[in-house]
Amino acid sequence: MKNIKIIIRRALCKSATTCIAIAPNIYALDNEFKAIVKTGKKISESEFHCEVGEEKLTTILAGARACPYNAIEVYDKGSGKKLYPPG
């Protein structure tokens, strides 16, 4: 299992919902039509922590890649390494 941190950059999220189409068990929209993470622990309106296995991580990253605005950032909490987007 891996501990990850997901940041939704709310200013970039344009409610395209592609992340939700790809990963409906992970992402949803809140009442301001900004993406949130349904799974794991909510730290703030834009930060979510979860413990994931390989399969769930793959789904989380697929949803992040699907966002046309790169509004979803995924980090390995242990190492601090950014898993997505690259760079």
Ligand code: SF4
């Ligand atoms: S795909 Fe991107 S813009 Fe669309 S809801 Fe998800 S985070 Fe927001």
